[in-house]
Amino acid sequence: MKNRLKVLRAERDFTQADLAEKLDVSRQTVNAIETGKYDPSLPLAFKISRLFGLPIEEIFEDQG
Amino acid sequence: MNKTNKKSVKTLAIWTIAWVLSTALAAFGPVFVWESQTVLTGGAIGINFLVGIGMIFANIHHITSLDEMLQKIQLQAMGITLGATLVAGISYSLMDTTNLMAADAEISFLVIFMGLTYMAAVVIGYRRYK
Numbered sequence: 212m213k214n215r216l217k218v219l220r221a222e223r224d225f226t227q228a229d230l231a232e233k234l235d236v237s238r239q240t241v242n243a244i245e246t247g248k249y250d251p252s253l254p255l256a257f258k259i260s261r262l263f264g265l266p267i268e269e270i271f272e273d274q275g
Numbered sequence: 276m277n278k279t280n281k282k283s284v285k286t287l288a289i290w291t292i293a294w295v296l297s298t299a300l301a302a303f304g305p306v307f308v309w310e311s312q313t314v315l316t317g318g319a320i321g322i323n324f325l326v327g328i329g330m331i332f333a334n335i336h337h338i339t340s341l342d343e344m345l346q347k348i349q350l351q352a353m354g355i356t357l358g359a360t361l362v363a364g365i366s367y368s369l370m371d372t373t374n375l376m377a378a379d380a381e382i383s384f385l386v387i388f389m390g391l392t393y394m395a396a397v398v399i400g401y402r403r404y405k
Contacts, residue, residue, distance in 0.1 A: 251343070255343060
């Protein structure tokens, strides 16, 4: 699944560590989501959506 | 790693060290310290068992303090370890019971195998998501 997390994070001047702290996950998890190696659960996706104030489909793109 | 994770890792490390020490006491105490006094040996084994239960709860607490991806890595590592230990353990036991190997099967070999498999699976898991 593709996502715009890295771009959104950069727009807000967040480091991976900053974002990890805001989402209450590890920095490794933020990195794995950004590189598309790990797809977050629905609750985490909603958390990301709330943090950036965008709907989920504007952050994540289903490639199926 | 956040504060909760650090604390849970520290707690798990303390329980694990305590369990290893209590295992050493139960194993070597009857031989080198109190020379086969049944009450002391039973007490040492009882302490080892109770500390082991504490270690299990510390491990559960540690796993639940991890985020969803790290929990997934741990779950996969546990699954691999369970399967590999079951298969290797049965083969190892069969080699003993069918006299394919000269020595008796020792549980310690299985514990070492389990530990190494788990460590390798966790390292591979972390690399996969790097």
